[in-house]
Amino acid sequence: MRRVGLGPPTAASIRSGGVAGRGRYSDRNHSSKDVAVIRSSLPLVVLLAAATTASAGALHGIHPEDLNRNGDACTDFFDYANGAWRAQNPIPNYMDRWSRRWQSGEVNKEHVRDILAELSARTDWPRGSAGQLAGDFYAACMDESRVDALGSKPVQPWLADVDAIGDKADLQRMIGKLHDVGVNVPFIVYAGEDLHEPSRTIAHIYAGGLGMPDRDYYLKTEPRFVESRAKYLEHVAKMFELAGAAPEQARQNAQTVFAFEKRLAEASLDNVQLRDPKLQDNPTAFADLPKLAPAFDWGTYFDAAQMPRDAVNVTQPKFLQQVEKELATTPLPQWKTYLQWHVLNTAADSLSTSFVEENFAFNGRFLTGATEIKPRWKRCAEATDAQLGEALGQKYVEKYFPPEAKVKMQEMVKNILLAMDDTIRELDWMDEETKKKALEKRSTFFPKLGYPDKFKDYKGVVVSRDSAWDNLVAASRWNVADNRSQVDKPTDRSRWGMSPPTSNAYYNPLQNEIVFPAGILQPPAFDLTATDAVNYGAIGVVIGHEISHGFDDQGAQFDAQGRLANWWTAEDNTQFTSKGQCVVNQFEGYFIEPGVHHNGKLVLGESIGDLAGAKLAYRGYLKSREGKGPEPTIDGFTPQQQFFIAWGQWRGDETRIETQRTMIQGDPHPIAKYRVNGPLSNLPEFREAFQCKADAPMVRPEADRCEVW
Incomplete structure (x- = not known):
């Protein structure tokens, strides 16, 4: 269904990462935004029709x-x-595809909702416990009236910080600050196995920074791509307007963003090339990074990220050279506009209804054909799973993955x-x-079934019921730091790339592991x-x-x-x-x-x-x-x-x-x-x-x- 360990992190796979999510290849189609955005849905009636069996009490067919x-x-x-x-x-109007399998996935989210509703009903959990973190994260997300009252206020300090950039040093500081919470522009730094010594974890530098699904949306001439570009320009402009820009300025901003991203797209590998691991195998000594991008202060970046100055893998050298060109030649006002767009793009679903609806209009209605957005409880359940999946997962496996299921899967x-x-x-x-x-x-081959032997403790994450956006930033910051902490260490094979409630599976060639979370081990896949x-x-x-x-x-x-x-x-x-x-x-x-x-x-x-x-x-x-x-x-x-x-x-x-x-x-x-x-x-x-x-x-x-x- 999916493979991890190859290719850049994207929004719909590895759940343990930044504000925008992380991952590699997923069984689910996705745009540049989290799959939680574009797979909207409403509560559904559970359909578990049992087939006629040969005799009473017999196994069904x-x-x-x-x-x-x-x-x-x-x-x-x-x-x-x-x-x-x-x-x-x-x-359903809120889905882009449907079958018993997808229906089961949506029912699974109802199970997650029930767990989160129970957790959030209590306010006496010990601070930092799995119950407090997951419960308060969900409760803050569900407080729609408070989120709407705040409007774009939660994200304004971030936009102001970008606007305050005064020189190239400030620009690089801001890129690092955004990376700290998973806003991966214009490139991505992510810890993963060394392709030649996978028992060791190193930093990989990937191409990033696009707002549409992939490079071809910026470059191909077929009518559907031309239409996508026009819709994207409208979408970016509307988002800037919602954040306070005048209409004409918003349209100019959209043109600036698109031109910037198009240049990045032109320097990126296409989807077929990304399937060739040899093309992304470019081990680079830390001291040689300035040869690709001398305008970027790599030492300061790695020190601030608390990552050792060790050898890295630059998956797309041509892309990094384009980033260098942008640093050297693109005026700071254009950089500011580009970065502000990606802050808004990332934050949209944690802001007021107008942002959520506009985000859905492009990433949902246009790209997938869904006509209704998911109910808030479902989006909040997905967000909690994405950011605190192993805190939530402890409760999930207790209820929905009995020991006999694991024995049968083995x-x-x-x-x-x-x-x-x-x-x-x-x-x-x-x-x-x-x-x-x-x-x-x-x-x-190393099978992993159901859930990790040891759950993450999320120590140090501060979550409250005051601000859904602040919670998202806090959890994302922890997940990014958790990933970075693995650099230059022996690879920890106990770590999982999916949370226990996830209805999906993956193979990681660098660890030669096959992984089946408890979320997929439910009817009709496994019964x-x-x-x-x-x-x-x-x-x-x-x-x-x-x-x-x-x-x-x-x-x-x-x-x-x-x-x-x-x-x-x-x-x-x-x-x-x-x-x-x-x-x-x-x-x-x-x-x-x-x-x-x-x-x-x-x-x-x-x-x-x-x-x-x-x-x-x-x-x-x-x-x-x-x-x-x-x-x-x-x-x-x-x-x-x-x-x-x-x-x-x-x-x-x-x-x-x-x-x-x-x-x-x-x-x-x-x-x-x-x-x-x-x-x-x-x-x-x-x-x-x-x-x-x-x-x-x-x-x-x-x-x-x-x-x-």
């Missing part, structure tokens, strides 16, 4: 009522598996890892030398009352997917110790690349509308993950039945059919066209229809389960069939 009985599994499995559910459950992970071993041994295109290395890497066929078809494919990331076009460049190092023979690497090209070609042929199709190179890693994930999970399921005998046919569906239907029903999102366009542009994940139909059309096991004819649309011709693992 798939949801037969979700099937499109007029459809055909061998023609369009995405439509067949849950077409009836999608027809009866249109995308068994499933074990079986699917063993299936990967079998698959590697059976490959006819890989020689014994490379197989040995692949098996060695597989043997070092202790479901058959093994259903669980292996849903969460099992996700497990296989994350394992496969260790061997996709990116993960395969990292060895058993997590080092960016080649472990392939030249001939095997050529074979592997050729097999990946088959997947590229397949997804290049998937269109969302005339003239707009997937970029096969962009979605290659995730598509290899889906293809191998389904195969591995199926083999893992067969292992789970060894010595037990087959599971029963339920509702007329064999266990094999239940397995594949479970995948189609869990993954079967209906997605707004606006979101599909954004995904096509920058998301490494294909849209749901092709995540279902694409991999399954390559699997003989699927064809056999549904007795599809050789010329059926869901059966790719043998000459075009893709198999990587």
